[in-house]
Amino acid sequence: MIQAFCGRMAAAFTRALVPALAILSMAFSAPALAQSAAQRAVDAAKKICSGKTITIVWEAGLQSLDPLNFSGPKWEQLTGCKIKVVEVPTAEMFTKIMQEFRAGTGAYDALNVIPAWMPDLVQAGALENLESYVDKYSYRAELQTIAPTYRDNQMTVNGKIYGFPDDGDVFILYYRKDIFARPELQKAFKAKFNDELAPPKTWKQFDDIGAFLTEALKGEGIYGASFFREPPYTMFMFQERFRVEGGKFFDAGTMKATVNSPVGVKVLTEMRNENRFMPPGVEKFGFVENLAVFLDGKSAMTISWPPYGRFAAGYLADEKALSWVPKSKIANKVGYALPPGGHPELAAGFALSVASTSKQKEQAYLFIQWLNSEEISLQRVQLPYTLRDPFRNSHYVSQEYMARWPDAKDYLAALGEGAKTGLLDLSLIQTDKYEEAIRQGISKLWAGDDPKTILDDIARQWDEITQRVGLDKQKAVYNSWAAKSGAYPK
Numbered sequence: 001m002i003q004a005f006c007g008r009m010a011a012a013f014t015r016a017l018v019p020a021l022a023i024l025s026m027a028f029s030a031p032a033l034a035q036s037a038a039q040r041a042v043d044a045a046k047k048i049c050s051g052k053t054i055t056i057v058w059e060a061g062l063q064s065l066d067p068l069n070f071s072g073p074k075w076e077q078l079t080g081c082k083i084k085v086v087e088v089p090t091a092e093m094f095t096k097i098m099q100e101f102r103a104g105t106g107a108y109d110a111l112n113v114i115p116a117w118m119p120d121l122v123q124a125g126a127l128e129n130l131e132s133y134v135d136k137y138s139y140r141a142e143l144q145t146i147a148p149t150y151r152d153n154q155m156t157v158n159g160k161i162y163g164f165p166d167d168g169d170v171f172i173l174y175y176r177k178d179i180f181a182r183p184e185l186q187k188a189f190k191a192k193f194n195d196e197l198a199p200p201k202t203w204k205q206f207d208d209i210g211a212f213l214t215e216a217l218k219g220e221g222i223y224g225a226s227f228f229r230e231p232p233y234t235m236f237m238f239q240e241r242f243r244v245e246g247g248k249f250f251d252a253g254t255m256k257a258t259v260n261s262p263v264g265v266k267v268l269t270e271m272r273n274e275n276r277f278m279p280p281g282v283e284k285f286g287f288v289e290n291l292a293v294f295l296d297g298k299s300a301m302t303i304s305w306p307p308y309g310r311f312a313a314g315y316l317a318d319e320k321a322l323s324w325v326p327k328s329k330i331a332n333k334v335g336y337a338l339p340p341g342g343h344p345e346l347a348a349g350f351a352l353s354v355a356s357t358s359k360q361k362e363q364a365y366l367f368i369q370w371l372n373s374e375e376i377s378l379q380r381v382q383l384p385y386t387l388r389d390p391f392r393n394s395h396y397v398s399q400e401y402m403a404r405w406p407d408a409k410d411y412l413a414a415l416g417e418g419a420k421t422g423l424l425d426l427s428l429i430q431t432d433k434y435e436e437a438i439r440q441g442i443s444k445l446w447a448g449d450d451p452k453t454i455l456d457d458i459a460r461q462w463d464e465i466t467q468r469v470g471l472d473k474q475k476a477v478y479n480s481w482a483a484k485s486g487a488y489p490k
Contacts, residue, residue, distance in 0.1 A: 037142045041370035042078045044137065049363040050080030056110040056367070057097065059350070060087035063112075065321055066386040070379075071371055081363065090348070091232075094120075094432060101126035101357055108355040109364035113163055115154035115351050116427040119477050122157040123429055128354040130161045133365040142374060147419035150391050153486040154351055154424070163351030164372040168381075168391035170418035171240065171344040174294065174308055175199050175301045177335040185216055199301075199337040203241065206301075206340050207274060213300045214277035224277045226299035228290040229446065231439035234271070236347035237303070238438060240423055241267050243488055244341030249426055250462075252482060255475040257462035260455035268451035283446040288324070297329045303339050305347065306389040306415055313405040321385035332406055336414035338421070343489045346422040390415050424486040429469045429477055437461040 035043075058064045064087045072083035086108065088096050094117050100108050101124065113121060121127045134140050143151065143164070150165035179185065180197055189197040193208055200206040210224030217224075227237070242249075247263035250256065275282050279293055287304070294302045295312060302308065314331040316322070338344055352368035354361050370376055374394055381390045382401055390396055396416035402409045428434060441454045466474045481487055 036373065036375055037137070037139050038370050038373040038375040040137050040139075041366040041373070045075075045079040045081055045363065045366040045370075049360075049366065052360065052363060053082040053084050054109045054360060054364050054367055055084040055086060055107065056112070056364075057086050057088055057093065057108050058112050059093065060089050062321060062385055062387045063350075066380055066383060066388060070383060070386070071376070075367060075370065081367070083367070090114075097121065097126060097355075098124065101355070104357050106355075106357045106359045109358040109360050110368050111353045111355055112166075112350045113353050114348050114425075115163065115165070116348075116425040116431050118154075118157050118162055118351065118353075119427055119481070120429050120431060121353075122162055123477075126356055127162045128356045128358070128361055128365075130163075130354065130365065133354075133362065133369075134161055137366070137369060139369050145374060145393050147391055147393055147396075147416070149346065149419050149422050149486050150349070153484045154346075154349065158480070163353040164368060165349070165391055166352045166372050166377070166388070167350040168389040168395070168415060168419060169305055169347050169349035170389070170415060170422050171236070171303050171339055171347055172306060172309065172414050172418060173199060173301065173303050173337045173339045174312060175335050175337065176297075176330065176333055178333045179213065179217070179222070179300045180335070185213070188212075188216065199335065200340050201342065203245075203270060203340045207270070210274060210301065211277045217300070221298060223279050223293075223299045225274070225301040226278050226282060226285065226290055226293045227274075227303060228285050228287050229275070229283045230286045231442040233287065234442045235435055235438045236345045236425065238267060238271070238442065239426060240339070240343065240345035240347075241271070241341070243423055244343050248488065250478055252475075252479055255466055255471050255478065257459035257466075259462065260452070260459040264455045265451050268445055268454065272445055272451070292326045295326045295328045295330060305387075306411075307387050309334065309336060309411045309414075310384060313407065313411075315405055316384040319385050334407065336407075336411050338414065338417055341489075343421050343423050344418045346418075346424055346486065348425065391419070421489075422486055423489070424481070424484060427477075427481045429474055430465060433465050434462055437465075 056067060058067055064085055067083055067085045072085060076082050097108070097111060097113065118127065134143070146165050147168065150168065154165040155161055155163060186197045189195070189212055192212065197209065200209050213224035242264055245263050245267055247261055248258055251258055279298065290302060290304065291308060291311065293299050294308065311325050312328050312330055312334045314328045352372055354364045354368065358364050374392060377392060378395060378398060380386065381388050381395055382404070390412065395401065396412045401412060426434065437458045441458045444454050445451065
């Protein structure tokens with residue numbers, strides 16, 4: 001009887017104790033579960049990184065002011081780990097990363113890489129596979145809140161994570177709302193084209209509107225449109241427009257270049273014809289020259305990366321680092337839309353990676369997880385001087401960001417739409433060599449050469465590069481890229 005009583009008492013005690021232990025366990029584990037990805041990275045870095053220095057490669061210029069002035073000092077304050085920034089011009093970054101990898105010195109720990117380079121860098125062995133770190137520091141769920149086009153297309157190679165998409169580069173059409181809203185212009189355009197004067201949805205509409213506005217506004221010295229036309233920039237615009245019009249870069253079966261198709265000829269021909277209603281000398285316009293014309297109120301439309309929208313709004317124009325940006329005369333007069341065709345180029349962009357030769361891989365990983373996290377990335381994309389652009393779903397609906405200027409809500413909405421339908425840059429082994437052929441071709445286009453002859457030469461060069469790389473090897477990389485959601489319009 002005593003044993004039975006003791007047994008019943010023990011069972012009762014156990015039934016009472018188990019829920020209590022469960023509650024106690026939940027009480028201790030809840031803070032850990034609720035802890036942000038940024039804080040997990042900070043706490044771990046304090047244990048293994050304090051007193052050390054992590055070297056990260058960053059694009060020279062305004063982009064580097066992020067780790068130099070903001071994130072680097074903040075990380076050191078939080079963890080005791082110093083950040084050394086190696087500034088490299090964009091055109092030299094791929095070469096520098098590959099040179100350091102081949103030298104094997106371990107001089108770089110963390111990297112900024114343009115996503116189009118990732119297959120090349122992974123093939124060479126220069127990037128560290130991040131899968132184990134992502135799981136160790138519970139970052140996988142938060143990666144899912146990166147906008148799908150960036151997440152699904154700029155993060156993995158062969159199904160493995162090698163970089164965190166970290167810059168929402170996307171081309172946006174900027175147009176003068178006040179000009180498009182003028183009743184006399186609306187009436188005249190309707191009479192001539194039997195269509196509404198509105199942001200163009202096709203390149204035919206763009207041509208009609210651009211030519212019409214240049215003629216109608218010539219007394220005011222305003223052109224219908226202006227673009228940057230230097231080859232490195234126009235290369236991205238060609239890639240976008242070629243695919244929007246139905247072009248394919250290669251025959252998927254033979255891997256023979258098809259960039260010289262009738263679609264390609266049509267696109268180059270139209271691009272050159274459009275210069276007729278743009279400012280004189282537009283063929284030599286770069287990022288800054290085109291920006292100056294637009295901010296001065298001398299063009300009614302342009303297409304560029306997200307910083308144009310912030311600069312046009314006069315967002316924190318008193319920043320010393322932005323003293324080179326002309327004062328905007330068009331604040332609160334700019335509208336935002338997707339470029340004609342509705343599939344904007346995700347031109348360049350950056351992903352955060354870890355160098356495979358680093359001697360501090362885990363420390364480097366923790367820094368890029370913190371940089372890329374929901375919490376810290378929202379702060380970084382609002383810095384007016386670093387050119388980092390929104391790339392997470394939460395960025396596009398941030399009430400804090402929406403309050404930055406009167407039309408910021410519309411600006412973020414346009415970027416969010418671009419993140420859904422954007423097109424990836426062509427990504428192959430030795431992508432830079434294929435791109436260089438396009439750049440040379442565009443220079444010849446502005447010099448007056450025949451578009452078909454130009455494209456035939458580009459196709460010839462592409463076929464030669466493919467043969468040098470290895471047809472089967474390049475075919476596998478291309479078909480993998482072409483299968484991604486952002487490779488071609490659906």
